[in-house]
Amino acid sequence: MKITARQGSLTDASCDVLVVNLFEGVKTPGGGTGAVDKALNNLISSYVIEKEEFKGKLNQMYVLHTYGKIPADKILIVGLGKSEDFSLNKIREISSKVIKKVKSLKAKKVCTILHGAGTAGLEDYSCARMIAEGAIIGNYSFDKYKTKDKEEKEDKKEIETLEIVELDSSKLESINKGIETGKIIAEAVNFARNLINEPACVATPTKLAETALSIQGIECKVLEKDEVEKMGMGSFLAVGRGSSEPPKFIHMKYTPSASARKKLAIVGKGVTFDSGGLDIKPADSMRMMKEDMSGAAATIGIMNAITQLKPDVEIHGIIAACENMPGSKAYKPGDVLTAMNGKTIEVDNTDAEGRLTLADALYYASEQNVDEIIDIATLTGACMVALGYMAAGIMGNDEQLIKNLIDAADKGGERFWQLPMYDEHKEELKSVIADMKNCGSRYGGASTAGRFLQEFTDEKKWAHIDIAGTAWIDKEIKELSKGPTGSGVRAILNYILSL
Ligand code: BES
Ligand code: MG
Ligand code: ZN
DSSP states (O other): OEEEEEESOGGGOOSSEEEEEEETTOSSOOHHHHHHHHHTTTIIIIIIITTSOOOOOTTOEEEEEOTTSSSOSEEEEEEEEOGGGOOHHHHHHHHHHHHHHHHHTTOSEEEEOOTTSSTTOOOHHHHHHHHHHHHHHHTOOOOTTOOTTHHHHHHSOOOOEEEEEESOGGGHHHHHHHHHHHHHHHHHHHHHHHHHHSOTTTSOHHHHHHHHHTOTTSEEEEEOHHHHHHTTOHHHHHHHTTSSSOOEEEEEEEOOSSOOSEEEEEEEEEEEEEOOTTSOOOHHHHTTGGGGGHHHHHHHHHHHHHHHHOOSEEEEEEEEEEEEOOOTTOOOTTOEEEOTTSOEEEOSOTTOOHHHHHHHHHHHHHTTOOSEEEEEEOOOHHHHHHHTTTOEEEEESOHHHHHHHHHHHHHTTOOEEEOOOOHHHHHTTOOSSSSEESOOOSTTHHHHHHHHHHTTSTTOEEEEEEOTTTSEESSOBTTBOSEEOOTTHHHHHHHHHHO
């Protein structure tokens, strides 16, 4: 699907479907929708609104044929909801729902009004960006493993073009910029979703490394097991020992052409399958554990987007990738591990493996001369219990960084919710024979995990995002269909763009 913008009038737009809109409660549409209404002899105001009771509720849709009155074949009217509740995030959601609808109408060429830029008075750049983000996120599907539906798939008409039609030519430049940025961000989200959707037998640590290496415009090195051993990453290496898949330590680096305003490290949890190890998970909990590399997938997606967004920020993407399996060489409860920073960890539970991989990845990140470290991880079931799939948990040692990330998430249509970290959480981790153990009691498990990670950040500014609940959803929410969400990609990219 190509997304473009063009100067012109909606009433002259030749396409399969023309998308216009209506705020809730409006009886006589104005702007572009009003012009279309007039060209159709008031069909929208006197029939659709009056007789068909189209109320303009958020995401409400109505399709009508034009029977040749204007060049567009069909009109899709979408409800924008109450004007006082309207926001840029709503445009993204609406755009995603519209794309699904026009797809079901088998449209190839779609023209659209610039939602939000009329009476709502939002900036053209942002409105266009939200339309692009929503359309690309909404158009996502993952059907590469469906052979039976292949014929059907070939028959399935894909949308060829989505064109924003705007009367005022002076707005086109900012609209085009918005489309471009929205496209890069949404494609990064879908990039992550694709990697997470891949089964664990495909998305192995080796595959993650290959994917990272394939990104143009960054440096990328992949450290093999013996190098990682020499560097002293005893915590990370323990986790992968029970698997026949070799672990990979991935370090991507983007260097801006101008001098860097800031140096940032993004550390993603890359456990490509979490069986729980010897403390094996019950079947129901294990079923979806291919998603345990969602942080890594987000990190690679972000690095890919960065090469196109080209911010003046130095960015490191770091992933300690391995598989947590109960093979004969597997690490055991009671083992004592020595992390790269010299601290010793008693293994209390082999299923608290993410923090062990992150411990070494975070310390490695802290040695890269960066100003800030952000880690993103499907870390704890406890975070999922606390916040559900509605919000990711965020914690860290720097309130400003946390606040900035929460704001960036809001702007991206994501939600981060801060969880506390107290001294008591550290006390939970006391071990009799080592510096700490890898988990505490069941209660407050998301915070205890965060507090564990803090031991490896070398007092650098750091924020930890727990996406265990948000990485995968079981039903459609706003612009996202069920499945992997690319959680964190939009938030972190927005944060980077804000620097
Ligand atoms: N990968 C899981 C966390 C998880 C749970 C991610 C659900 C996505 C959905 C993590 O490695 C884990 O197993 N955590 C344990 C920690 C416990 C043993 C302290 C948990 O949350 O149960
Ligand atoms: Mg686990
Ligand atoms: Zn895990």
